[in-house]
Amino acid sequence: MNFKIPRGTQDILPGKVEHWQYVEDKARDICRRYNYKELRTPIFEQTELFMRGVGDTTDIVQKEMYTFEDRGGRSLTLRPEGTASAVRSYVENKLFGSPIQPTKLYYVGPMFRYERPQSGRMRQFVQFGVEALGSADPAIDAEVLALAMEFYRELGLKNLKLIINSLGDTESRNAHRQALISHFEPRISEFCSDCQARLEKNPLRILDCKKDKDHELMATAPAILDYLNEDSKAYFAKVQKLLNDMEIEFQVDPNLVRGLDYYNNTAFEIMIGGDGFGSITTLCGGGRYNGLVQEIGGPETPGIGFALSIERLLMALEVQNVTLPVNDQLDCYVIAMGEEAKVAASNISFKLRQAGLSTDQDYLDKKMKAQMKAADRFKASFVVIIGENELEKNVVVVKEMETGEQQEVSINDLTKFLQQKLIR
The missing domain is CATH 3.40.50.800 (Anticodon-binding domain)
Known part of the structure:
Protein backbone atom coordinates (compact mmCIF):
# COMPACT_ATOMS: atom_id res chain seq x y z
CA MET A 1 0.00 0.00 0.00
CA ASN A 2 1.28 3.44 -0.92
CA PHE A 3 0.72 6.10 1.73
CA LYS A 4 0.37 9.74 0.76
CA ILE A 5 0.40 12.89 2.82
CA PRO A 6 -3.09 14.18 3.79
CA ARG A 7 -4.50 16.89 1.54
CA GLY A 8 -3.73 20.37 2.77
CA THR A 9 -0.55 19.37 4.60
CA GLN A 10 3.10 19.34 3.55
CA ASP A 11 6.46 17.81 4.31
CA ILE A 12 9.10 20.45 4.94
CA LEU A 13 12.34 18.86 3.78
CA PRO A 14 16.00 19.65 4.44
CA GLY A 15 16.97 22.56 2.23
CA LYS A 16 13.62 24.25 2.94
CA VAL A 17 13.29 23.71 6.67
CA GLU A 18 16.29 25.98 7.23
CA HIS A 19 14.21 28.88 5.88
CA TRP A 20 11.49 28.05 8.40
CA GLN A 21 14.04 27.93 11.19
CA TYR A 22 15.46 31.29 10.14
CA VAL A 23 12.13 33.16 10.16
CA GLU A 24 11.05 31.46 13.40
CA ASP A 25 14.34 32.50 15.00
CA LYS A 26 13.74 36.04 13.72
CA ALA A 27 10.28 35.98 15.32
CA ARG A 28 11.74 34.89 18.64
CA ASP A 29 14.45 37.53 18.45
CA ILE A 30 12.08 40.42 17.79
CA CYS A 31 9.82 39.23 20.61
CA ARG A 32 12.85 39.19 22.91
CA ARG A 33 13.55 42.81 22.00
CA TYR A 34 9.94 43.80 22.69
CA ASN A 35 9.97 41.72 25.91
CA TYR A 36 7.33 39.15 24.88
CA LYS A 37 7.71 35.68 26.44
CA GLU A 38 7.01 32.40 24.66
CA LEU A 39 3.88 30.42 25.53
CA ARG A 40 3.27 26.82 24.42
CA THR A 41 -0.28 25.47 24.64
CA PRO A 42 -1.81 22.07 23.72
CA ILE A 43 -2.56 21.37 20.08
CA PHE A 44 -6.11 20.36 21.04
CA GLU A 45 -8.50 22.01 23.49
CA GLN A 46 -12.10 21.65 24.60
CA THR A 47 -14.37 22.49 21.66
CA GLU A 48 -16.37 24.92 23.79
CA LEU A 49 -13.27 27.10 24.21
CA PHE A 50 -13.22 27.95 20.50
CA MET A 51 -17.00 28.28 20.26
CA ARG A 52 -16.92 30.89 23.02
CA GLY A 53 -13.55 32.41 22.28
CA VAL A 54 -13.59 32.56 18.48
CA GLY A 55 -17.36 32.98 18.11
CA ASP A 56 -20.06 30.56 16.99
CA THR A 57 -21.02 32.81 14.05
CA THR A 58 -17.58 32.59 12.45
CA ASP A 59 -16.69 30.41 9.48
CA ILE A 60 -13.92 28.88 11.60
CA VAL A 61 -16.36 27.45 14.15
CA GLN A 62 -19.19 26.70 11.75
CA LYS A 63 -17.22 25.09 8.90
CA GLU A 64 -13.50 24.70 9.47
CA MET A 65 -12.72 23.07 12.82
CA TYR A 66 -11.30 19.57 13.22
CA THR A 67 -13.48 18.29 16.07
CA PHE A 68 -13.58 14.79 17.55
CA GLU A 69 -14.69 12.90 20.64
CA ASP A 70 -12.12 11.20 22.82
CA ARG A 71 -12.69 7.85 24.52
CA GLY A 72 -14.32 9.62 27.44
CA GLY A 73 -16.92 11.21 25.19
CA ARG A 74 -15.42 14.69 25.53
CA SER A 75 -15.56 16.98 22.49
CA LEU A 76 -12.08 18.19 21.57
CA THR A 77 -10.86 20.36 18.70
CA LEU A 78 -7.48 20.82 17.07
CA ARG A 79 -6.72 24.48 17.66
CA PRO A 80 -7.73 26.62 14.63
CA GLU A 81 -6.01 29.75 16.00
CA GLY A 82 -3.84 30.76 18.93
CA THR A 83 -5.58 33.57 20.80
CA ALA A 84 -8.30 31.52 22.52
CA SER A 85 -5.72 29.00 23.80
CA ALA A 86 -3.42 31.78 25.00
CA VAL A 87 -6.26 33.48 26.87
CA ARG A 88 -7.40 30.15 28.35
CA SER A 89 -3.86 29.60 29.64
CA TYR A 90 -3.73 33.18 30.96
CA VAL A 91 -6.94 32.60 32.94
CA GLU A 92 -6.26 29.04 34.10
CA ASN A 93 -2.74 29.81 35.30
CA LYS A 94 -3.83 33.12 36.87
CA LEU A 95 -1.23 35.13 35.00
CA PHE A 96 -3.38 38.18 35.74
CA GLY A 97 -2.13 37.86 39.32
CA SER A 98 1.52 38.26 38.36
CA PRO A 99 3.20 41.47 39.58
CA ILE A 100 4.64 41.86 36.07
CA GLN A 101 1.95 43.50 33.97
CA PRO A 102 0.87 43.66 31.24
CA THR A 103 1.36 40.00 30.37
CA LYS A 104 3.12 39.90 26.99
CA LEU A 105 3.15 36.51 25.26
CA TYR A 106 4.00 35.02 21.88
CA TYR A 107 3.62 31.59 20.29
CA VAL A 108 4.84 29.74 17.22
CA GLY A 109 3.09 26.50 16.32
CA PRO A 110 0.75 24.49 14.09
CA MET A 111 -2.96 25.32 13.68
CA PHE A 112 -5.65 23.38 11.84
CA ARG A 113 -8.56 24.49 9.65
CA TYR A 114 -10.55 22.49 7.13
CA GLU A 115 -10.24 24.89 4.20
CA ARG A 116 -9.83 24.47 0.47
CA PRO A 117 -6.05 24.13 0.07
CA GLN A 118 -4.41 26.74 -2.13
CA SER A 119 -1.16 28.63 -2.38
CA GLY A 120 -0.39 30.11 1.03
CA ARG A 121 -3.38 28.44 2.70
CA MET A 122 -3.04 24.96 4.20
CA ARG A 123 -5.18 22.77 6.44
CA GLN A 124 -2.26 22.43 8.81
CA PHE A 125 -0.35 25.69 8.97
CA VAL A 126 2.07 27.40 11.33
CA GLN A 127 1.16 30.63 13.07
CA PHE A 128 3.33 33.18 14.80
CA GLY A 129 1.28 35.37 17.09
CA VAL A 130 1.58 37.76 20.01
CA GLU A 131 -0.88 38.65 22.77
CA ALA A 132 -0.60 41.58 25.22
CA LEU A 133 -3.03 41.24 28.13
CA GLY A 134 -3.77 43.65 30.94
CA SER A 135 -3.39 47.11 29.39
CA ALA A 136 -5.94 49.40 27.76
CA ASP A 137 -3.27 51.94 26.78
CA PRO A 138 -3.28 52.88 23.07
CA ALA A 139 0.52 52.74 23.29
CA ILE A 140 0.48 48.96 23.49
CA ASP A 141 -1.73 48.84 20.39
CA ALA A 142 0.95 50.84 18.59
CA GLU A 143 3.65 48.57 20.03
CA VAL A 144 1.94 45.43 18.70
CA LEU A 145 1.51 46.97 15.24
CA ALA A 146 5.13 48.13 15.24
CA LEU A 147 6.37 44.64 16.19
CA ALA A 148 4.48 43.06 13.30
CA MET A 149 5.67 45.62 10.76
CA GLU A 150 9.29 45.44 11.90
CA PHE A 151 9.24 41.63 11.70
CA TYR A 152 8.34 41.77 8.02
CA ARG A 153 10.67 44.64 7.23
CA GLU A 154 13.68 43.01 8.88
CA LEU A 155 13.10 39.94 6.75
CA GLY A 156 13.36 42.14 3.65
CA LEU A 157 9.76 42.40 2.41
CA LYS A 158 8.75 45.46 0.37
CA ASN A 159 5.43 47.06 -0.60
CA LEU A 160 3.86 46.48 2.81
CA LYS A 161 0.62 48.25 3.68
CA LEU A 162 -0.67 48.60 7.23
CA ILE A 163 -4.46 48.95 7.18
CA ILE A 164 -6.19 50.00 10.41
CA ASN A 165 -9.73 50.63 11.59
CA SER A 166 -11.59 51.07 14.84
CA LEU A 167 -14.50 48.80 15.71
CA GLY A 168 -15.26 51.00 18.71
CA ASP A 169 -16.16 50.15 22.30
CA THR A 170 -19.34 48.30 23.31
CA GLU A 171 -21.54 51.39 23.07
CA SER A 172 -20.22 52.27 19.62
CA ARG A 173 -20.53 48.71 18.36
CA ASN A 174 -24.12 48.43 19.57
CA ALA A 175 -25.07 51.63 17.74
CA HIS A 176 -23.37 50.39 14.57
CA ARG A 177 -24.98 46.99 14.98
CA GLN A 178 -28.47 48.48 14.96
CA ALA A 179 -27.61 50.58 11.91
CA LEU A 180 -26.39 47.49 10.05
CA ILE A 181 -29.55 45.54 10.90
CA SER A 182 -31.70 48.38 9.63
CA HIS A 183 -29.60 48.60 6.47
CA PHE A 184 -29.58 44.91 5.52
CA GLU A 185 -32.88 43.61 6.94
CA PRO A 186 -35.23 44.78 4.14
CA ARG A 187 -33.22 42.85 1.53
CA ILE A 188 -31.57 40.15 3.60
CA SER A 189 -33.31 37.46 1.54
CA GLU A 190 -30.98 38.41 -1.33
CA PHE A 191 -27.96 37.36 0.72
CA CYS A 192 -26.50 33.92 1.38
CA SER A 193 -27.80 31.73 4.18
CA ASP A 194 -24.76 32.53 6.33
CA CYS A 195 -25.45 36.26 6.14
CA GLN A 196 -29.12 35.71 6.91
CA ALA A 197 -28.16 33.81 10.05
CA ARG A 198 -25.72 36.54 11.08
CA LEU A 199 -28.16 39.43 10.73
CA GLU A 200 -29.31 39.27 14.35
CA LYS A 201 -26.36 37.47 15.93
CA ASN A 202 -23.49 39.50 14.49
CA PRO A 203 -24.37 41.71 11.50
CA LEU A 204 -20.81 43.06 11.35
CA ARG A 205 -19.80 39.66 9.98
CA ILE A 206 -21.97 40.27 6.90
CA LEU A 207 -19.40 42.85 5.77
CA ASP A 208 -16.77 40.10 5.73
CA CYS A 209 -18.79 37.76 3.50
CA LYS A 210 -16.93 36.52 0.43
CA LYS A 211 -20.06 35.33 -1.41
CA ASP A 212 -21.97 38.62 -1.23
CA LYS A 213 -19.05 41.04 -1.34
CA ASP A 214 -20.29 42.57 -4.62
CA HIS A 215 -23.89 43.12 -3.49
CA GLU A 216 -24.85 46.79 -3.87
CA LEU A 217 -25.80 47.09 -0.19
CA MET A 218 -22.21 46.31 0.79
CA ALA A 219 -20.95 49.53 -0.77
CA THR A 220 -23.54 51.67 1.05
CA ALA A 221 -23.41 49.90 4.43
CA PRO A 222 -23.02 52.17 7.48
CA ALA A 223 -19.35 52.65 8.40
CA ILE A 224 -18.31 52.00 11.99
CA LEU A 225 -16.28 55.23 12.09
CA ASP A 226 -19.55 57.19 11.82
CA TYR A 227 -20.81 55.56 15.02
CA LEU A 228 -17.78 55.92 17.29
CA ASN A 229 -18.47 57.74 20.54
CA GLU A 230 -16.05 60.33 21.86
CA ASP A 231 -14.00 57.85 23.89
CA SER A 232 -13.55 55.53 20.91
CA LYS A 233 -12.63 58.44 18.63
CA ALA A 234 -10.03 59.67 21.11
CA TYR A 235 -8.58 56.17 21.50
CA PHE A 236 -8.27 55.68 17.75
CA ALA A 237 -6.74 59.14 17.30
CA LYS A 238 -4.09 58.32 19.93
CA VAL A 239 -3.16 55.07 18.16
CA GLN A 240 -2.75 56.96 14.90
CA LYS A 241 -0.60 59.66 16.53
CA LEU A 242 1.69 57.03 18.07
CA LEU A 243 2.13 55.34 14.68
CA ASN A 244 2.89 58.68 13.05
CA ASP A 245 5.44 59.46 15.77
CA MET A 246 7.17 56.14 15.00
CA GLU A 247 7.04 56.99 11.28
CA ILE A 248 5.03 53.86 10.53
CA GLU A 249 2.87 54.50 7.48
CA PHE A 250 -0.73 53.30 7.58
CA GLN A 251 -4.10 53.68 5.89
CA VAL A 252 -7.47 53.91 7.62
CA ASP A 253 -10.06 51.63 6.02
CA PRO A 254 -13.55 51.94 7.59
CA ASN A 255 -14.57 48.72 5.83
CA LEU A 256 -11.93 46.57 7.51
CA VAL A 257 -13.69 43.86 9.49
CA ARG A 258 -11.77 41.10 11.22
CA GLY A 259 -13.29 37.62 10.90
CA LEU A 260 -13.46 36.78 14.60
CA ASP A 261 -16.20 37.89 16.98
CA TYR A 262 -14.03 39.09 19.85
CA TYR A 263 -12.49 42.24 18.30
CA ASN A 264 -13.22 45.82 19.41
CA ASN A 265 -11.50 49.19 19.06
CA THR A 266 -8.27 48.76 17.07
CA ALA A 267 -8.36 46.26 14.21
CA PHE A 268 -5.67 45.92 11.58
CA GLU A 269 -4.23 43.94 8.69
CA ILE A 270 -0.85 43.99 7.00
CA MET A 271 -1.09 43.53 3.25
CA ILE A 272 1.48 43.23 0.51
CA GLY A 273 1.32 44.67 -3.00
CA GLY A 274 2.82 43.65 -6.30
CA ASP A 275 2.50 40.87 -8.85
CA GLY A 276 2.63 37.20 -8.00
CA PHE A 277 0.35 37.05 -4.98
CA GLY A 278 -2.93 36.22 -6.67
CA SER A 279 -5.93 36.87 -4.44
CA ILE A 280 -3.97 36.34 -1.23
CA THR A 281 -2.51 39.70 -0.26
CA THR A 282 -3.14 39.75 3.50
CA LEU A 283 -0.12 38.60 5.48
CA CYS A 284 -1.19 39.35 9.03
CA GLY A 285 -4.25 40.38 11.01
CA GLY A 286 -5.19 41.25 14.54
CA GLY A 287 -6.82 43.66 16.89
CA ARG A 288 -8.02 44.49 20.38
CA TYR A 289 -10.30 42.10 22.29
CA ASN A 290 -11.30 43.68 25.58
CA GLY A 291 -14.09 41.20 26.38
CA LEU A 292 -12.46 37.89 25.54
CA VAL A 293 -10.86 37.14 28.91
CA GLN A 294 -14.24 37.51 30.68
CA GLU A 295 -15.87 35.32 28.02
CA ILE A 296 -13.43 32.55 28.88
CA GLY A 297 -14.01 32.87 32.63
CA GLY A 298 -11.39 35.36 33.73
CA PRO A 299 -11.56 38.85 35.24
CA GLU A 300 -12.23 41.94 33.16
CA THR A 301 -8.98 42.30 31.22
CA PRO A 302 -8.13 44.23 28.06
CA GLY A 303 -6.02 42.56 25.39
CA ILE A 304 -4.61 42.99 21.91
CA GLY A 305 -2.73 40.67 19.56
CA PHE A 306 -2.08 39.48 16.04
CA ALA A 307 -1.32 36.26 14.18
CA LEU A 308 0.41 35.55 10.90
CA SER A 309 1.04 32.52 8.72
CA ILE A 310 4.63 31.38 8.28
CA GLU A 311 3.64 29.67 5.01
CA ARG A 312 2.25 32.90 3.59
CA LEU A 313 5.33 34.80 4.77
CA LEU A 314 7.68 32.37 3.00
CA MET A 315 5.57 32.61 -0.14
CA ALA A 316 5.87 36.41 -0.07
CA LEU A 317 9.64 36.21 0.39
CA GLU A 318 9.87 33.89 -2.60
CA VAL A 319 7.69 36.09 -4.81
CA GLN A 320 9.83 39.13 -3.97
CA ASN A 321 13.04 37.14 -4.54
CA VAL A 322 14.28 37.77 -1.01
CA THR A 323 17.24 35.52 -0.23
CA LEU A 324 17.44 34.64 3.43
CA PRO A 325 20.97 34.52 4.89
CA VAL A 326 20.66 30.85 5.78
CA ASN A 327 24.00 29.23 6.64
CA ASP A 328 23.82 25.66 5.38
CA GLN A 329 27.57 25.14 5.20
CA LEU A 330 29.27 22.28 6.98
CA ASP A 331 32.33 23.28 9.00
Missing part, protein backbone atom coordinates in the same frame (compact mmCIF):
# COMPACT_ATOMS: atom_id res chain seq x y z
CA CYS A 332 34.29 20.10 8.37
CA TYR A 333 34.08 16.84 6.44
CA VAL A 334 36.37 14.02 7.60
CA ILE A 335 37.74 11.70 4.92
CA ALA A 336 39.31 8.40 6.01
CA MET A 337 41.24 5.94 3.88
CA GLY A 338 41.79 2.50 5.42
CA GLU A 339 40.10 0.58 8.23
CA GLU A 340 42.20 1.92 11.09
CA ALA A 341 41.84 5.46 9.75
CA LYS A 342 38.05 5.04 9.74
CA VAL A 343 38.10 4.22 13.45
CA ALA A 344 40.21 7.32 14.11
CA ALA A 345 37.91 9.41 11.90
CA SER A 346 34.90 8.61 14.07
CA ASN A 347 36.76 9.81 17.15
CA ILE A 348 37.97 12.95 15.35
CA SER A 349 34.40 13.75 14.25
CA PHE A 350 33.17 13.21 17.81
CA LYS A 351 35.76 15.60 19.24
CA LEU A 352 35.01 18.28 16.65
CA ARG A 353 31.28 18.03 17.32
CA GLN A 354 31.93 18.30 21.06
CA ALA A 355 33.76 21.55 20.33
CA GLY A 356 30.74 22.93 18.49
CA LEU A 357 31.84 22.36 14.88
CA SER A 358 29.35 20.92 12.41
CA THR A 359 31.04 17.78 11.14
CA ASP A 360 30.23 14.77 8.98
CA GLN A 361 32.08 11.82 7.46
CA ASP A 362 31.62 8.97 4.99
CA TYR A 363 29.65 5.90 6.08
CA LEU A 364 29.33 4.20 2.67
CA ASP A 365 32.95 3.10 2.02
CA LYS A 366 33.32 5.55 -0.86
CA LYS A 367 36.57 6.12 -2.67
CA MET A 368 38.62 9.24 -2.01
CA LYS A 369 37.26 11.10 -5.06
CA ALA A 370 33.65 10.32 -4.14
CA GLN A 371 34.23 11.50 -0.57
CA MET A 372 35.60 14.80 -1.87
CA LYS A 373 32.47 15.20 -3.99
CA ALA A 374 30.38 14.57 -0.87
CA ALA A 375 32.30 17.32 0.94
CA ASP A 376 31.47 19.66 -1.96
CA ARG A 377 27.77 18.79 -1.77
CA PHE A 378 27.77 19.61 1.95
CA LYS A 379 29.54 22.92 1.17
CA ALA A 380 32.20 21.97 3.70
CA SER A 381 34.57 24.77 4.64
CA PHE A 382 37.35 22.30 5.45
CA VAL A 383 38.16 18.70 4.68
CA VAL A 384 40.21 16.65 7.13
CA ILE A 385 41.97 13.72 5.47
CA ILE A 386 43.44 10.83 7.41
CA GLY A 387 45.02 7.65 6.04
CA GLU A 388 47.40 5.01 7.36
CA ASN A 389 50.46 7.25 6.86
CA GLU A 390 48.87 10.19 8.71
CA LEU A 391 47.73 7.87 11.46
CA GLU A 392 51.31 6.69 12.05
CA LYS A 393 52.47 10.31 12.40
CA ASN A 394 49.42 11.32 14.50
CA VAL A 395 48.52 14.04 11.99
CA VAL A 396 45.81 14.85 9.49
CA VAL A 397 45.82 16.81 6.25
CA VAL A 398 43.51 19.83 6.44
CA LYS A 399 42.30 21.28 3.14
CA GLU A 400 40.55 24.65 2.95
CA MET A 401 37.96 24.12 0.24
CA GLU A 402 37.64 27.74 -0.88
CA THR A 403 41.36 28.26 -1.54
CA GLY A 404 42.53 24.68 -2.09
CA GLU A 405 45.31 25.31 0.42
CA GLN A 406 46.24 22.30 2.58
CA GLN A 407 48.64 21.51 5.41
CA GLU A 408 49.45 18.86 7.98
CA VAL A 409 48.08 19.44 11.49
CA SER A 410 48.59 17.38 14.62
CA ILE A 411 45.48 15.47 15.62
CA ASN A 412 45.87 16.89 19.13
CA ASP A 413 45.83 20.45 17.74
CA LEU A 414 43.13 19.93 15.12
CA THR A 415 40.16 21.26 17.09
CA LYS A 416 41.91 24.48 18.09
CA PHE A 417 43.28 24.93 14.55
CA LEU A 418 39.85 24.66 12.94
CA GLN A 419 38.18 26.86 15.56
CA GLN A 420 40.64 29.64 14.80
CA LYS A 421 40.16 29.25 11.06
CA LEU A 422 36.36 29.25 11.36
CA ILE A 423 36.05 32.44 13.42
CA ARG A 424 33.50 34.44 11.46
